[in-house]
Amino acid sequence: MNQYALVTDIGGTNARFALYNLVTNELSAITKVVLAKNDVLLTLIKDYLIAQSVKIDMACIAIACPIGDEDTVIMTNNDLSFSRSELIKQLNLTKLEVINDFTAVSYSIPKLPKQDLVQIGGAEPDLNHPIAIYGAGTGLGVSHLINVNQQWISLSGEGGHTELPMTTAEEDLILAQLRKKFGRVSSERFLSGNGIVNIYQALLQINNQSVEDITPDIIVQKALTNSCPICLQALTHFCTFMGRFGGNLALTLNTQGGVYIAGGIVPRFIEFFKLSPFRSAFETKGRMSYLVKKIPVYVIIHKDPGLFGAGVYLQNSLK
Incomplete structure (x- = not known):
């Protein structure tokens, strides 16, 4: 058996590739590629393996979309x-696993x-x-772990595409603006990079200001430097919504084992996040508040x- 396997983590914006040492459990040769519209996964993988001068016979593709039994996998x-059978054939693989990206996390x-x-x-x-x-990035990923006979089993799903309830009059106004844009508004429309922009633009409309194109990074930067009140408001709402969504997940399976936040967004403003209404929104669950107060978030x-x-x-999977 080859000591190294190929592992990928493919999101809506970036594709990451690495070699995983099946003996030492370590990653190496980590490479990030910004995805272009016409990229072909097989080509990206071949280019990566050529650059590393390595041959592999096993791979695990973690990718941001629902995973079924179909041969063709289509991103959200x-x-x-890509076609699983084509990857196996073209890369001469003895084993290929394809899983949801949050199953991998x-x-x-x-x-x-x-x-x-x-x-x-x-x-x-x-x-x-x-x-x-759960975690916000290009989209909103969700997964659960349950312990069965001393072994952790992942329950994958598409929880990011559920709806997020509003609890205040201002939040109702934000939701109303997003309904005009999207019709049905999923949680992902709030809790993602684009979600921060959606919240910000809705607040502009509520305040009778013209809507501008802006990136989530600029909104975050202006919020952290306190140089734009509406940016600060948008980021605060984002943190509140993250808390409410996480608390809902905690209640759904009584996750006393903890709630973990992944994704590339929150670590960029971790100190702001700690001081935000996140934890309060996580714990505000009416008669069940006592239950979620104990649950740690990481x-x-x-x-x-x-x-x-x-x-x-x-x-x-090899055991």
Whole structure:
């Protein structure tokens, strides 16, 4: 058996590639590619393997979309698609696993060292209970872990495409603006990079200001420097919505094992996030508030939990 396997973490904006050492459980040769409209996954993989001067016979593709039994896998937030059988044939693979990107993130969690986590509230986790994982990036990913006979099993799903309830009059106005734009408004329309922009632009409309094109990075930067009141308002709403959504996940499976936040957005403003209404929104669950107050929330600051988790998943599948 080849010591190295290929692992990928393919999101709506970036594709990450690495070699996973099946003996030492370590990642190496991590490479990030910004996806272009006409990119072909097989070509990206071949280019990566040529650059590393390595041959592999196993791979785990973690990708941001629903995974079924079909041969063709089609992404949700960009135009990338691929055929499993073609990858196996063209790369001469003996084993190919294809999993949701947040399934991969979830498998990293039991193996992450404490220095890769920042705790925000709650007590100690009870690992006899389930764990929830979610995260905002190009989209909103969701997964759960349950412990079955001392083995963690991931429950994948598309929870980012559920609806997010509003609880204040101002939030109702934001939702009304997004309904004009999207019709049905999923949680992902609030909790993603584009979600920050959606909230900001809705606030501009509510305040009778002209809507401008802007990136989430600029909104975050202006909020952190307190140089734009509406940017600050937008980022605060984002943190509040993250808390409410996470608390809903915690209640759904009573995740006393903890709630983990992944994705590339929150780690960029972790100190702001700690001081935001996030935890209050997480815990404000009426008669069930006492239940979620105990549940710890962790922000994952490991740079590549999806790649690492893809390797763990592949390794587990060999046992």
